[in-house]
Amino acid sequence: MKPKSNEAGAADFALEEFLPYRLSVVTNRASRLFARRYSDRFGLTIPEWRVLAVVGRFGGLSATEVVERTAMDKVKVSRAVRALLDRGLLAREEDAADRRVQRLGMTAAGRRVHAGVVPQARGLEAEWLAPLSTQERATLHALLDRLDARLAEMGAGAAGGPD
Numbered sequence: 001m002k003p004k005s006n007e008a009g010a011a012d013f014a015l016e017e018f019l020p021y022r023l024s025v026v027t028n029r030a031s032r033l034f035a036r037r038y039s040d041r042f043g044l045t046i047p048e049w050r051v052l053a054v055v056g057r058f059g060g061l062s063a064t065e066v067v068e069r070t071a072m073d074k075v076k077v078s079r080a081v082r083a084l085l086d087r088g089l090l091a092r093e094e095d096a097a098d099r100r101v102q103r104l105g106m107t108a109a110g111r112r113v114h115a116g117v118v119p120q121a122r123g124l125e126a127e128w129l130a131p132l133s134t135q136e137r138a139t140l141h142a143l144l145d146r147l148d149a150r151l152a153e154m155g156a157g158a159a160g161g162p163d
Contacts, residue, residue: 034124038117043087047072047080049117052089052106056114060103062095089113 015021035046044052054069055061063081067074081104084090089110095101106114129137 030128033128034121037120037124041120042113042117044113044117045080045083047076048083051077051080051084051104052110052114052117053121055090055104055106056111056118059105060093062101062103066104084110 031046035044035049038044038049050070050072051066054066058065058069061069063074063077066072066081067077070077081090085092087109088107090104091107092102092104095103132140
């Protein structure tokens, strides 16, 4: 029996073939797998790890800049930052040029956790991507870059979107 629909063509829409949905499913599965690995050892949530990773990479970011770089919702970033501050993994420092801005930096404890998670993340990524050749990996990254650039052109922006 063919499904009924109120809109022409809507019954033919296969969500499982819709690229944004497929990307979301793959991303969510990967994030959960990664999170299980570093949550068990380091007690980090997915948003906390992402914040720690981006601050570890770029340092001295404001929470707003973390939102922009991670494309995570600002409420999730705020909660993650607060948790990392409470655990002593991040510290805030007043911006020298604009005292209203608080810059985030890793503490020594934060650097130790970051240094412990990164090898695990790299190892898991290598395990996950093992079925792909070096060329396929490069192609995947190039295609994702092009799609991301196109989304920016279309006005999607990075800040405050779902993660």
